[in-house]
Amino acid sequence: MTASIDGPDLEFSGVTKIFSGRAVVRRVSLTVQPGEFIAVLGPSGSGKSTLLKIAAGFEFPDEGCILLRGKDVTTEPPYRRNVNTVFQSYALFPHMSVADNVAYGLRRKKVPQTEIAHKVKEALALVGLHRFWDNSPTTLSGGEQQRVALARALVNRPAVLLLDEPLSALDLKIRRRMQIELKRIHQEVGTTFLFVTHDQEEALVMADRIVVMREGALEQVGTAREIYDAPVTPFVADFVGELNWLDANASSGAAILSDGAQIKLPEASQHRRGPVRIGFRPEKMRLAPIDAVIGPQDNGVRATITSVTFQGPITTVDLRLTDGMIVRCQSSATDTIELPEKGGTVLCLWQIGSTLVFDASPTEQT
Amino acid sequence: MQVGPAVALFLVFLAAPLTVTIGMSLFRTTIFGVDWTLTLANYAKFFSEWLYTDLLLKSLRMAATITVVVILISFPVAFWLAKIVRPGWKITLLLLIFAPYWVSYVIRTYAWMPLLGRTGVVNYVLMSLGIIDAPLDVLLFNEFSVQLVMVYIFLPFGMVPLYLSMDRIDDNLLRAAADLGSTPASIFRHIVLPLSAPGLAGGTITVFVLAIGSYVTPRLVGGPSGIMFGNLIADQFGASFNWSWGATLSIFLVTATLAIVALISSRVSLNRIFLQP
Numbered sequence: 001m002t003a004s005i006d007g008p009d010l011e012f013s014g015v016t017k018i019f020s021g022r023a024v025v026r027r028v029s030l031t032v033q034p035g036e037f038i039a040v041l042g043p044s045g046s047g048k049s050t051l052l053k054i055a056a057g058f059e060f061p062d063e064g065c066i067l068l069r070g071k072d073v074t075t076e077p078p079y080r081r082n083v084n085t086v087f088q089s090y091a092l093f094p095h096m097s098v099a100d101n102v103a104y105g106l107r108r109k110k111v112p113q114t115e116i117a118h119k120v121k122e123a124l125a126l127v128g129l130h131r132f133w134d135n136s137p138t139t140l141s142g143g144e145q146q147r148v149a150l151a152r153a154l155v156n157r158p159a160v161l162l163l164d165e166p167l168s169a170l171d172l173k174i175r176r177r178m179q180i181e182l183k184r185i186h187q188e189v190g191t192t193f194l195f196v197t198h199d200q201e202e203a204l205v206m207a208d209r210i211v212v213m214r215e216g217a218l219e220q221v222g223t224a225r226e227i228y229d230a231p232v233t234p235f236v237a238d239f240v241g242e243l244n245w246l247d248a249n250a251s252s253g254a255a256i257l258s259d260g261a262q263i264k265l266p267e268a269s270q271h272r273r274g275p276v277r278i279g280f281r282p283e284k285m286r287l288a289p290i291d292a293v294i295g296p297q298d299n300g301v302r303a304t305i306t307s308v309t310f311q312g313p314i315t316t317v318d319l320r321l322t323d324g325m326i327v328r329c330q331s332s333a334t335d336t337i338e339l340p341e342k343g344g345t346v347l348c349l350w351q352i353g354s355t356l357v358f359d360a361s362p363t364e365q366t
Numbered sequence: 367m368q369v370g371p372a373v374a375l376f377l378v379f380l381a382a383p384l385t386v387t388i389g390m391s392l393f394r395t396t397i398f399g400v401d402w403t404l405t406l407a408n409y410a411k412f413f414s415e416w417l418y419t420d421l422l423l424k425s426l427r428m429a430a431t432i433t434v435v436v437i438l439i440s441f442p443v444a445f446w447l448a449k450i451v452r453p454g455w456k457i458t459l460l461l462l463i464f465a466p467y468w469v470s471y472v473i474r475t476y477a478w479m480p481l482l483g484r485t486g487v488v489n490y491v492l493m494s495l496g497i498i499d500a501p502l503d504v505l506l507f508n509e510f511s512v513q514l515v516m517v518y519i520f521l522p523f524g525m526v527p528l529y530l531s532m533d534r535i536d537d538n539l540l541r542a543a544a545d546l547g548s549t550p551a552s553i554f555r556h557i558v559l560p561l562s563a564p565g566l567a568g569g570t571i572t573v574f575v576l577a578i579g580s581y582v583t584p585r586l587v588g589g590p591s592g593i594m595f596g597n598l599i600a601d602q603f604g605a606s607f608n609w610s611w612g613a614t615l616s617i618f619l620v621t622a623t624l625a626i627v628a629l630i631s632s633r634v635s636l637n638r639i640f641l642q643p
């Protein structure tokens with residue numbers, strides 16, 4: 001059902017938006033391919049909603065342009081753009097039935113009545129709400145309202161569907177279910193999705209590609225795996241998932257901690273010299289007996305266990321390194337060693353390949 | 367008892383005066399005082415001469431005109447205040463618009479006389495600009511001036527309910543409508559108008575009821591041709607001292623007013639007017 005034409009569905013090209021002297025979106029360039037599910041991820045206030053509003057036509061950029069299926073729509077009003085939005089607050093029309101809400105866009109386009117009835121039925125079936133045809137949207141639960149909003153947008157077959165934190169008003173359980181549901185609907189209709197969220201887990205679970213935003217600018221664009229395993233800045237590394245940080249001094253392929261312990265650097269970071277920040281994920285870490293041998297592919301540091309928290313599927317162990325720095329280990333493998341008591345000393349191991357190295361410049365500290 | 371206070375209010379402010387009024391209308395006042403025999407003579411008198419029905423119809427027409435003009439002015443201004451003005455500016459603008467209304471109703475009516483009179487500001491400006499040669503008499507002491515001044519005086523009663531019901535329309539509803547292909551005109555027709563219907567009905571009823579019962583403004587700026595039904599009633603309780611006739615006229619006015627209110631509220635339920643969802 002995607003466009004028969006070639007080329008991207010949506011393109012931001014050098015888009016900047018200024019509110020009262022402050023650039024809220026800065027020189028954003030992004031190309032969205034037909035059928036892609038893209039998550040725009042960033043902390044609150046990073047400009048995600050503004051970027052989406054610019055695509056929808058609710059705001060106009062101060063610089064740059066927006067192309068929709070190759071056509072420049074930068075100055076077009078919303079009603080002349082082939083995109084539709086799903087709002088966080090649902091924004092269903094309270095004075096209309098569910099069916100009239102869904103039919104709204106088709107009626108504005110003067111689609112024949114019989115065709116409207118057919119399409120509305122189809123759209124409501126897609127989101128599993130055909131029984132609620134005549135209901136007032138105000139009588140529906142949050143999850144149901146969000147489905148109506150989705151049907152109301154998708155029934156128009158937009159080139160791109162824009163979703164602004166559509167699930168964040170729902171409670172956790174329903175949110176999980178809607179994430180799966182939304183993914184299914186995306187696959188079923190094949191429409192391009194541009195999905196804004198501040199929830200990194202949601203972005204990782206749902207998107208083909210993730211766009212990380214920070215203070216209005218794109219920090220990194222990539223697949224979930226790229227963003228998670230190879231973050232290009234400490235900000236991305238910290239925002240997506242948890243990270244252990246160690247301050248060290250790099251020289252000839254290794255970084256030295258203040259107590260003299262050595263961290264071997266991965267191939268790409270061998271050239272580094274001077275102060276660096278070393279990062280590694282808690283779940284990539286294993287604990288081993290203090291006298292274990294550190295393999296040639298591994299990094300290892302000694303640490304004292306400060307607490308052990310059993311959380312069902314995983315166990316979280318907090319440790320203190322001999323130079324005082326704190327690290328955390330999250331593991332399902334409780335059988336690697338018999339965990340010593342709190343206060344015991346162990347060896348923390350992780351692969352050299354999963355060691356992240358960043359500049360220690362103070363501005364990048366988070 | 368939840369309904370206790372409401373019942374008390376109803377008895378004191380509505381049922382009691384209405385009963386007294388109906389009671390009074392059933393006697394006749396003569397030059398010797400009240401004749402205490404029950405009679406429908408007052409009602410017969412009302413229909414015996416066209417004068418009274420004519421004045422009632424004319425007053426209904428004037429009140430309707432005033433209401434329509436107030437609503438036509440209020441709609442765009444209320445929309446502008448509720449949806450276009452930046453939130454930080456709203457209070458300032460509301461205060462600026464309503465500041466004149468802190469001054470007494472009577473003073474605000476008098477203020478129009480130096481504006482509209484033969485030697486008033488409007489005539490002066492028109493003559494200095496050479497648009498007219500002689501001062502216009504049509505500006506004051508007629509139906510026009512009564513309606514003009516009452517539109518001005520009752521404007522807030524139309525504007526406030528409209529502003530309140532527009533202010534509670536979620537901005538995202540307007541965005542959603544535009545997003546789904548609505549032009550500004552279509553957004554107005556399909557979203558703004560239906561969602562502000564409670565405020566529209568509330569404002570319409572309030573302005574109409576206030577206008578139809580007015581007698582101070584017609585007295586001050588109406589002249590002989592601008593007189594309204596309220597003046598006729600007021601005269602019976604004043605100069606003519608014919609309370610039973612005044613009571614009868616009041617009942618006709620109340621009946622006509624209630625009929626109009628019932629007509630409006632049959633279109634928009636009273637629930638939605640007073641308990642906006």
Ligand SMILES: Nc1ncnc2c1ncn2[C@@H]1O[C@H](COP(=O)(O)OP(=O)(O)O)[C@@H](O)[C@H]1O
Nearest residue numbers: 019020024042043044045046047048049050051
């Ligand atoms: N209409 C506006 N006027 C002024 N500032 C705005 C406006 N809209 C958003 N902002 C500011 O722009 C920044 C980014 O907002 P937004 O795009 O909503 O971020 P996000 O959706 O990532 O939380 C915020 O600091 C916000 O206060």
Ligand SMILES: [Mg+2]
Nearest residue numbers: 048049050165
């Ligand atoms: Mg937002």
